Amino acid sequence: MSANTSAPDSGVKISFEFFPPKDDAGQATLDATVLALRNYQPAFASVTYGAGGSTRDRSLKTASGIKRSAAVPTIGHLTCVGATRDELVAEIRAFESAGLDGILALRGDPVGGPAAPWVSTKDGLNHADELVQLISSVSALPIGVAAFPDVHPASHGDLQKDIDVLLRKEELGATFAITQFVFASSRYEELVSALAQRGSKLAVYPGIMPVTSYLQIVRMLELSGGHMPTATRMRFARYQNDPEAVRALGIEVAVQICEDVFALGAPGLHFYTLNQSAPTIAVLDSLSMVASK
Secondary structure (H helix, E strand, O other): OHHHHOOOOOOOEEEEEEOOOOOHHHHHHHHHHHHHHHOOOOOEEEEOOOHHHOOHHHHHHHHHHHHHHHOOOEEEEEEOOOOEHHHHHHHHHHHHHOOOOEEEEEOOOOOOOOOOOOOOOOOEOOOHHHHHHHHHHHOOOOEEEEEOOOOOHHHOOOHHHHHHHHHHHHHHOEEEEEEEEOOOHHHHHHHHHHHHHOOOOOEEEEEEOOOOOHHHHHHHHHHHOOOOOHHHHHHHHHOOOOHHHHHHHHHHHHHHHHHHHHHOOOOEEEEEOOOOOHHHHHHHOOOOOOOOO
16 A cells, blocks of 8 residues: 555556445445446545444445455545544454555544534544554554645644644654545645645645535535635536536536646545546546546
């Protein structure tokens, strides 16, 4: 995995995020999606946790299943929510036993969702940097972290606070970062430039979301504290009652963002797939820097 989490000499690395399915129908959809996207030779796939760590067991099962059946390098998400240090170490060991290729270390959302107050767990951890430190102390698995092109909500608009946190995580063992949704390439550029100025070597993968629903992306941005330029939001709003037009615009916007961040030197593109292959494939097949499958 370490070779996949550093900037390549040429070309662009593609990666995909999936979430654990809730039922057999969801599993069938995910299986078909993974098989379709595997054709693009992803550098890695990642599998999320639900809010409050609610899908912990299914997340590991899903990640190990992708690794085993699709032969795609796979990293698991791990959060601090509702777990003691000993339980987190046991989870890290489970990741190792399952043959996963890395861990994305996150604080995680509280049980009530991103807006809910944080509730500490006795003998647990409260911040992602503590989790990075724990992982690096017990495992050799590569460690990734989250980055926020629109600045983490807790930083209240202060980018340097975010940079300080990322540098701390890097110091403790993180080697790559995946951003929240990028809808303004200038903000990605500002983030990576600020890191570089401080001497960071983190490979920062921009998160790409091919929008398929206006209301859905508005809600996601509200929950994550993300930003979509007003002009872009207005374009989506204009077609919010026309699903096909929203989908077409979502692909157009995503393609432009991918081209822009790649021109800025992004080491790869990380797609939030929502377990659907068609929107991501439409974007990939439109990119100048991605080889045909």
